[in-house]
Amino acid sequence: MSTTRSSRSPRPAIVVALVTAALALIGVGTALAGTPAAQAFREQPLVPGTPCTITASACVDLDSKQSWLFENGAISHGPVPVAIGGPGKETPIGHSLRVYRKEELHKSGEYTMTNGEPAPMPWSVFFQDGGIAFHEGRTDTPSAGCVRLTRENAITWYNALEIGDQVQVVSAQAVHAARG
Structure with missing residues (x-):
């Protein structure tokens, strides 16, 4: 049982990490748009x-x-x-x-x-x-x-x-x- 658990436990963590990384990459443009440098850029x-x-x-x-x-x-x-x-x-x-x-x-x-x-x-x-x-x-x-x-x-x-x-x-x- 513990072998099954340990082999399954990393999978959700890996999936969460991959999904998080993908969402971060998708949101890079949005995130950059909200940076102080981007805001200052828009104001000048x-x-x-x-x-x-x-x-x-x-x-x-x-x-x-x-x-x-x-x-x-x-x-x-x-x-x-x-x-x-x-x-x-x-x-x-x-x-x-x-x-x-x-x-x-x-x-x-x-x-x-x-x-x-x-x-x-x-x-x-x-x-x-x-x-x-x-x-x-x-x-x-x-x-x-x-x-x-x-x-x-x-x-x-x-x-x-x-x-x-x-x-x-x-x-x-x-x-x-x-x-x-």
């Missing part, structure tokens, strides 16, 4: 012609695959084309991400080139956990979550952004829908 005016607010220093629209730099609540550069993360490696959405590190000659610790060398990520400006950064790279193929810019634009973003600057990565469609 947008920079005209962009889906980001005047508090940002850099903006990425995942829908149009474009990025802008802002200064004093106005566009200082852009829009420019960017590559964003592809399926399974999406660029994370965030309303109040912050630049936390800059590295001119960064090499990936996760990805390698065909010769086994670490993949170069020149002009890296890191703004999200997991090594998500603006950096130079191809803009015609999906990234592994980073925001890739042409060399010229990567240098501009690197020089313009400072540690602590706010970065917003959003879906323009979702922003406009949420704002009516």
